[in-house]
Amino acid sequence: MTTDITNKCFVTISGSWAQDRSLPKQGRFCVAKRETGHYEQVVVEGEEISAFIPLPLPPSPSLKMDGALSGQLRKAEEALIRLDLAGAMVPSLDWFVYAFVRKEAVLTSQIEGTQATLINLLVFEAENKTTPNADVEEVCNYLDAAIYARSQIAKDKGLPLSMHLLNETHRRLMQGTRGASKQPGAIRRSQNWIGGSRPTAIRAVGTLIEAGILVETTGKKRDRSFAYQAYIDQLRIGTELGRR
Structure with a gap:
């Protein structure tokens, strides 16, 4: 393994190397270029497609927290400490979390094509309507799922971070929406298709x-x-x- 943090950074693992170019030269660190899986050609509805098959966990070779990577981890931990201190100065942390979680819910839902905006969500909550439209309902489900997961982890006898917790959270996320009939609360058994029907x-x-x-x-x-x-x-x- 050869490293030069000021100019270039090479990591030789099974003949591969990578460099973090998002950082200034002084802050770059070595990262191994991993192969996370492979593609297999399969036939779906008479057409050949490439299905991605991920490698099993834990990854091999295992991640080693040493050298420059260890320094970057320390910087990240210091940033979290500063964030914790900043949070202590917020007059109402509950109101901050209230707004932040809703903004995140809207942005994440938009990835799936939902058209609801943050204003749509806030208006719905302020008017206390009983039935939201389909797009707002998906955002509300996101909020319910996030609140449920956080409350379970916070409870002494709540569910720990586990597949059971993830499945129950997913069940709430999909309730009553366009995905309600697609095995909510269960691990999918089929290949995830991206791009359309065929x-x-x-x-x-x-x-x-x-x-x-x-x-x-x-x-x-x-x-x-x-x-x-x-x-x-x-x-x-x-x-x-x-x-x-």
Whole structure:
């Protein structure tokens, strides 16, 4: 293993090396370039796809906290101490956590295509409505799941950090939403599919969008709809702003 923290940093493990370029040269440290799994070609609905198979845990070679990596860990611990001190100066830590958790709930839900905003969530809570719309309901589920998990860990006789706790938290997260029928509270047994229903369909839609033939109409990241651009253009005739 060869290291030079001021200029370059090489780690030789099974012929691989990596460098943390996100830090200034003085702060870079060595990280092993690990292979976390491999791809296997499988056939789904008559089409061949690449399925990622992760390596079992714990990782091999094991992570060694020494040298520059140990120094970075110490800096991270010092940052947590400063954060703890800053938290002690907040007038109401409960209100701080209240706002922060809700912001995180909205941002995380948006990854799944949810359109609710922080204002939508706060308005719903302020008006105390009994039935939120679907997007706000997903964010509310996130909050319920987070509160449940934190309360269980805080209790003397609550659930520890375990698969049981994760499953119960996931059950609350998926309750009543579009994922309610997809084994809430259970470990999925099938490969997670990213990108759409079929590989050929996704490639075809992408090609049609690039050619200007199709246009996405929902603005969402999931459950999207596409329309024929020529029809959209025809429907817009006579509806332009400023037209008399």
